[in-house]
Amino acid sequence: MWLFTALPSGDGKVKKSSSRCAVLFFCLLFLLLLLLFIGLLIRDQIQTSYTHAIAEKYQLRDNLTKQTGKLQTSYNNLMKEKEQLQTSYNNLITERDHQNWLENLTKQRDQLQTGYNNVTKELDQLQSSYIRLVKEKDQIQTSYDNLVKEKDQIQTSYDNLVKEKDQIQTSYDNLAEEKDQIQTGHNSLKQERDQLQTSHNDLIRERHQLEGNLTRQIYQLQTGHNDLIRERHQLEGNLTRQIYQLQTSYDKLVKENDQIQTSYDNLAEEKDQIQTGHKSLKQERDQLQTSHNDLIRERHQLEVQKKLQGWVYFSGSLYQVSSTKKTWDQSRSDCRQKGADLLIINSEEEQAFANRFQKYMWIGLTDVTNEGSWKWVDGTAMSRTAGKENCVDIKNFNAEKSWNDESCSLSLLWICEKKLFQ
Numbered sequence: 001m002w003l004f005t006a007l008p009s010g011d012g013k014v015k016k017s018s019s020r021c022a023v024l025f026f027c028l029l030f031l032l033l034l035l036l037f038i039g040l041l042i043r044d045q046i047q048t049s050y051t052h053a054i055a056e057k058y059q060l061r062d063n064l065t066k067q068t069g070k071l072q073t074s075y076n077n078l079m080k081e082k083e084q085l086q087t088s089y090n091n092l093i094t095e096r097d098h099q100n101w102l103e104n105l106t107k108q109r110d111q112l113q114t115g116y117n118n119v120t121k122e123l124d125q126l127q128s129s130y131i132r133l134v135k136e137k138d139q140i141q142t143s144y145d146n147l148v149k150e151k152d153q154i155q156t157s158y159d160n161l162v163k164e165k166d167q168i169q170t171s172y173d174n175l176a177e178e179k180d181q182i183q184t185g186h187n188s189l190k191q192e193r194d195q196l197q198t199s200h201n202d203l204i205r206e207r208h209q210l211e212g213n214l215t216r217q218i219y220q221l222q223t224g225h226n227d228l229i230r231e232r233h234q235l236e237g238n239l240t241r242q243i244y245q246l247q248t249s250y251d252k253l254v255k256e257n258d259q260i261q262t263s264y265d266n267l268a269e270e271k272d273q274i275q276t277g278h279k280s281l282k283q284e285r286d287q288l289q290t291s292h293n294d295l296i297r298e299r300h301q302l303e304v305q306k307k308l309q310g311w312v313y314f315s316g317s318l319y320q321v322s323s324t325k326k327t328w329d330q331s332r333s334d335c336r337q338k339g340a341d342l343l344i345i346n347s348e349e350e351q352a353f354a355n356r357f358q359k360y361m362w363i364g365l366t367d368v369t370n371e372g373s374w375k376w377v378d379g380t381a382m383s384r385t386a387g388k389e390n391c392v393d394i395k396n397f398n399a400e401k402s403w404n405d406e407s408c409s410l411s412l413l414w415i416c417e418k419k420l421f422q
Helices: 002-094 101-135 137-141 144-192 194-237 241-307 328-337 348-355
Strands: 312-314 317-321 361-366 391-394 403-406 413-419
Touching: 002 101, 002 144, 002 194, 002 241, 101 137, 101 194, 144 194, 144 241, 194 241, 328 361, 328 413
Parallel strands: 361 413
Antiparallel strands: 312 317, 317 413, 361 391, 391 403
């Protein structure tokens, strides 16, 4: 009986636990539905916040684009001012030899002061922009990607400036090498023109003094200008550390570029001046050398004519016509005793020269050694039609064919030829 009554009480406990599980299940289901509803609400809020964030992002991007445009405009203005400073410096160098260079320098200084004031105004504008940017710092933090892109652009500009610096440095080295080569030639001419070099050195010292004064004044103005540029870059550099570092490197590269450009211009001008002096000295030396050579040739001709009276100079040889008559062999012996020989005609010009003496005289052509084989006295063969006699003279000096063969024993005048250059 006890066993029979115990069974119903166990079924009641099972029913109670089942109802509790059902209640717990419904509670969990309700909680899940509630969490799902809350999640949907949160998703909508997040979506709304995301939409607002996107709108703020575009607005910030537009603001940054405007600020970048202003910074780019300021950068372009500074580059224009750099070119104006370079132009002013070149104008000052061109006008340094004039008497009114102080007045021109004052005008240039006023212009630089005006540029300084403009830069100061731009600095104030940049200060205002900086204040606005500080207020928008938290919003700009969300546009870090855009700043990274801007950093890449500045890095590209930096790389381009590095390349430009290398190109200018290469040109500077080439000019330095050309200067050394020209200086070497200039030093060799310097020994020949000591007096001109002394005047040249005085002019160079005066030029260096003038350039030193101009460089100091321009350097002071340029230093103030560069200080303003550095302050502007420091204000802009507070946006990010990387942009600050790149901008600082850019400023240093700009100054180094200006220094190299200044050295390049000075070296180019010095090269042109040395080249001009070199050319003028070289022309003077060539003129003196030409005059010297002419004087040497005239002196040589005068000495030859003085030492060899009775001899006539023509085309590198001396000629003498006898005043007595002898046979061909005797005539040649007389010429050889004088260190000469009978005339050998090598050209029409020499034939015309011999005809000008208008003398019936022996020349150095014969076939006495081998009949029919005509040779000059130096052994050179000469093609000639056969003749009855063995020695040749100039007979018909007014005719085109002035040669004639005669008996070698005939007594005639003769002409000797002495070559000065063998």
